[in-house]
Amino acid sequence: MSSCPWLPADRTLLFDEIPCSIVVVDRSYTIVDRNPAFAAIWGDGLGATCHELTRGRPGPCSGCPAEKTFRDGERRVLAQNGRDRHGKPVHTLVHVAPVHDAGGSVSHVAIMSTDLTVTRRLQEEYQTLFEQVPCFVAVVDRDLRVVKANRLFRRVFGEPDGERCYALFKHRQEKCDDCPAERTFGDGGTHTSRHVGVSRAGEETHYLVSTAALQPGDDGPTHVIEMALDLTDLTRLEREKLEAERLAAVGQTVAGLAHGVKNMLTGLEGGMYVTSTGLKRGDPKRTSQGWEMLERNIGRISSLVKSLLAFSRGEGPRPSRFDPGEVVREIHDLFCQSAARHGVELRVDAGAAPVGPVVMDRDGLRSCLENLVSNALDACLVSGPAPCVIDMRLLERDGTVTFEVADSGCGMDYDVKQKVFTSFFSTKGAGGTGLGLLLTRKFVQQHGGTITFDSTPGRGTTFRLSFPRQRLPELPPEGGPGATDPECGSSRRQ
Amino acid sequence: MAQPPVRPRVLIIDDEQDVVTYLESVLNDNGFEATGTTDGAEGLALARRLRPDLICLDVVMPPPTGVRVYRDLRGDPALAAIPVVMVTGVQKEFKGFIHHRKLVRPPDAYVSKPFDVAELLATLRRLLPAAASA
Numbered sequence: 001m002s003s004c005p006w007l008p009a010d011r012t013l014l015f016d017e018i019p020c021s022i023v024v025v026d027r028s029y030t031i032v033d034r035n036p037a038f039a040a041i042w043g044d045g046l047g048a049t050c051h052e053l054t055r056g057r058p059g060p061c062s063g064c065p066a067e068k069t070f071r072d073g074e075r076r077v078l079a080q081n082g083r084d085r086h087g088k089p090v091h092t093l094v095h096v097a098p099v100h101d102a103g104g105s106v107s108h109v110a111i112m113s114t115d116l117t118v119t120r121r122l123q124e125e126y127q128t129l130f131e132q133v134p135c136f137v138a139v140v141d142r143d144l145r146v147v148k149a150n151r152l153f154r155r156v157f158g159e160p161d162g163e164r165c166y167a168l169f170k171h172r173q174e175k176c177d178d179c180p181a182e183r184t185f186g187d188g189g190t191h192t193s194r195h196v197g198v199s200r201a202g203e204e205t206h207y208l209v210s211t212a213a214l215q216p217g218d219d220g221p222t223h224v225i226e227m228a229l230d231l232t233d234l235t236r237l238e239r240e241k242l243e244a245e246r247l248a249a250v251g252q253t254v255a256g257l258a259h260g261v262k263n264m265l266t267g268l269e270g271g272m273y274v275t276s277t278g279l280k281r282g283d284p285k286r287t288s289q290g291w292e293m294l295e296r297n298i299g300r301i302s303s304l305v306k307s308l309l310a311f312s313r314g315e316g317p318r319p320s321r322f323d324p325g326e327v328v329r330e331i332h333d334l335f336c337q338s339a340a341r342h343g344v345e346l347r348v349d350a351g352a353a354p355v356g357p358v359v360m361d362r363d364g365l366r367s368c369l370e371n372l373v374s375n376a377l378d379a380c381l382v383s384g385p386a387p388c389v390i391d392m393r394l395l396e397r398d399g400t401v402t403f404e405v406a407d408s409g410c411g412m413d414y415d416v417k418q419k420v421f422t423s424f425f426s427t428k429g430a431g432g433t434g435l436g437l438l439l440t441r442k443f444v445q446q447h448g449g450t451i452t453f454d455s456t457p458g459r460g461t462t463f464r465l466s467f468p469r470q471r472l473p474e475l476p477p478e479g480g481p482g483a484t485d486p487e488c489g490s491s492r493r494q
Numbered sequence: 495m496a497q498p499p500v501r502p503r504v505l506i507i508d509d510e511q512d513v514v515t516y517l518e519s520v521l522n523d524n525g526f527e528a529t530g531t532t533d534g535a536e537g538l539a540l541a542r543r544l545r546p547d548l549i550c551l552d553v554v555m556p557p558p559t560g561v562r563v564y565r566d567l568r569g570d571p572a573l574a575a576i577p578v579v580m581v582t583g584v585q586k587e588f589k590g591f592i593h594h595r596k597l598v599r600p601p602d603a604y605v606s607k608p609f610d611v612a613e614l615l616a617t618l619r620r621l622l623p624a625a626a627s628a
Contacts, residue, residue: 259554263510265608270516273611277523286519293512382556 020114024099025050027070029060032108041084041115050111054082065096066109073098073106080113091120136207136228139214140165140181147223152230158200165226169197169207181224184211188221194231206235260304267297317361317446319473324358324365324401328394331369335377339390344380346373349393358401358467359475364443365403371436372405372463379409379461399469406462412455420453440465447472502622505544506530507537507563508552508581513607517550517581524615534558538566541573547622550605553582568599577602577621581609 015022021038023031029049039045042053050066051057060067065076076096084090092113101107130137130150137150138160146160146168154160157168165181166172175182180191190212197205207228213221275290277283332348339346373390380388393404412420420437437451444451448471455461504526506517514530521528529544531537534555541549549567553560560582567573580601603617 262607263513266516267510267512269608270512270519273516274519277519289515293515297512 018112020112022110022112023050024108024110025066026108029064029066038113041090043085065094066111069096069098069109070106073100079116089117091116133227135230136169136226138165138168138226138228139223140226141223142185144175144179144181153228156199156205157197169195169228171198180209180211181226184213184224185221188213188216195228204232206231257308261301264297264301264304267293267300271295271297317364317443317473319359319475320362321357321359321475322362324355324360324403325394327362327366327369328392328403330366331373332392334370335373339377339380342377342381344377344388344390346377346390347392349391353396355394355396355401358469359472360447360467361443361473364446368440368443368465369403369405371440372465375436375463376405376407376409376461379407379411382410401467401469403465404462406460408460411457411459411461413457417453417455501525501527502547502618503544504528504548504550504618505537505540505546506550506581507534507555507560508532508550509534509555510552513552513581520611520614521618526618534560534563538563541567541576542570545572546576548577548579548618550579550581551601553580564601574599579603579605579617579621581605581614582607 015035018035019037021041022035023038023045024033026032029051031045031048031050031053034042034045045053051059051061051064055061065078068074069076075098078094078096080092080094082090082092093116095112095114097110097112098106099108099110130148133150134152136153136156138146138153139148140146144164144166145162146165147162149157149160149168153168160168164175166175166179170176176195178193180193183189183191190210192208192210194206194208197207199205207230209226209228211224211226214223214225215221271290271293273290274293275287278286278288278290328348332346336346369392373392376390380390389408391404391406393402393406395402395404441451444465444467447467449465449467451463451465453461453463502525504521506514506521506528508514508517508530509532511532514532518528518530529540529546531540535558537549537551538558540546551560551564551567555563558566560580564578564580567576567578578601580603582604602621605614605617
């Protein structure tokens with residue numbers, strides 16, 4: 001502990017323990033006392049002059065604050081840059097105070113230095129981050145005026161000059177409806193939202209804004225930092241990709257439709273040819289064959305048009321409450337005989353636990369399962385002479401009702417898997433419209449569910465329709481369209 | 495006594511049964527001997543067995559597709575010389591595809607669906623001069 005003649009005894013502890021360095025010099029700038037914090041930076045130093053010790057100078061520094069205080073007896077505060085005894089840069093905040101002798105003259109000066117080196121380094125790092133970060137950064141006050149903005153912000157939106165953020169970002173006269181900064185001022189939390197702005201050059205900009213509180217006060221934050229990530233290029237690429245996908249889908253749809261229609265037209269022309277030549281020759285067998293061709297192709301056109309209408313109409317599901325196991329059994333009964341004729345075993349696995357009633361479009365579900373079983377049957381027929389099995393399963397796990405149709409048929413290769421949900425894609429040639437799985441997917445999406453499949457060439461395919469119960473549609477009001485008689489479990493819409 | 499003219503044999507491969515029936519009827523009525531199938535693999539087998547004078551081949555079919563069948567026909571030395579007429583609804587796309595594959599000789603002719611009977615017959619007669627007088 002120091003024994004400072006100029007300090008009351010009860011303050012020497014403070015002198016020794018205070019977390020800043022204190023040195024006391026006499027009028028010759030000789031160090032007559034210093035606290036441990038000073039010694040830790042500069043070494044013992046007693047008896048040396050402060051300019052020799054801290055600057056390596058033989059004489060007093062130019063503009064020495066101690067010299068000024070000796071002269072005028074005033075206190076002063078100033079920032080100083082120097083180097084420590086190891087030559088490392090040191091940034092300090094210096095307080096210079098006079099120490100008076102008994103006669104009231106300034107006999108010594110106390111120099112108290114707070115080391116700001118770490119703070120300064122953090123400030124510089126923060127400043128670099130603030131300026132160089134590749135997003136728009138602005139600090140706004142409670143009035144939403146930009147008090148500070150980074151380089152990217154200034155380059156795109158101009159100097160803030162106290163303008164409000166919505167005027168700079170969007171050229172608006174009023175604040176935005178979904179202002180995340182205002183929400184942060186309100187609750188001190190972090191908020192994020194997507195915005196569209198206008199650059200200084202008048203170009204549309206897209207950005208994701210996150211706001212965070214700065215300088216929290218008793219009444220909430222005094223300032224908020226807005227960090228906006230520029231999504232303009234990404235948004236443009238997203239739009240281009242969507243447009244390309246839309247055009248590709250339109251092109252694919254038109255090409256698929258044209259191909260299907262051409263085949264049907266050819267079939268119709270063939271029917272006309274065979275019928276008319278049969279009539280001319282008085283050949284009833286040939287006439288009948290041609291007539292059947294006409295009927296078949298008219299039926300196909302009718303089926304295609306109906307499927308197209310079903311796919312394109314915006315009509316939503318018509319829900320009713322029913323037993324899903326009943327629908328599964330109906331589909332089994334519908335297909336089991338034709339499957340058996342082709343040597344395919346169609347089985348129903350009701351699962352360990354019964355699945356309770358569901359609220360869905362019953363007819364739609366029936367069509368989907370019909371479509372999946374029909375596809376499975378076709379896959380079995382293509383797979384060759386080996387015995388083939390189709391399993392229909394109904395199960396519920398964690399509130400999700402799942403319908404599975406698994407076949408041990410031919411399976412799908414990579415190319416077919418990629419096109420499964422593509423309009424007018426069919427592996428069945430004339431046998432399919434290429435819309436079945438699209439309609440199934442539409443049904444599943446309308447019921448908040450998902451459709452997935454696993455398939456291995458030569459080993460089979462499993463399709464799964466999964467419906468979380470909490471996302472199923474609501475039952476319509478009693479007596480409304482599609483309302484159901486709970487006693488019989490069937491829809492009134494027939 | 496004069497021998498009846500030899501009817502050129504035409505094999506039709508198209509997954510649409512009605513198209514096969516139509517083509518068989520038209521060709522059999524116009525001096526050809528036509529046989530058809532709706533299955534690409536069976537079509538290849540028939541081509542090897544019957545050695546037809548010409549093949550009418552569809553492009554868009556369930557596997558093996560018309561493209562696959564065409565490549566197999568061209569790849570089989572015993573069948574490579576048989577003229578192939580592509581009867582298709584996607585002529586433009588197929589033409590582009592086949593002409594970019596330098597390893598495969600382009601088909602001898604294309605006929606678009608729905609086809610014009612006179613044009614079809616003219617094409618076949620051009621490729622099979624023996625049928626011209628039929």
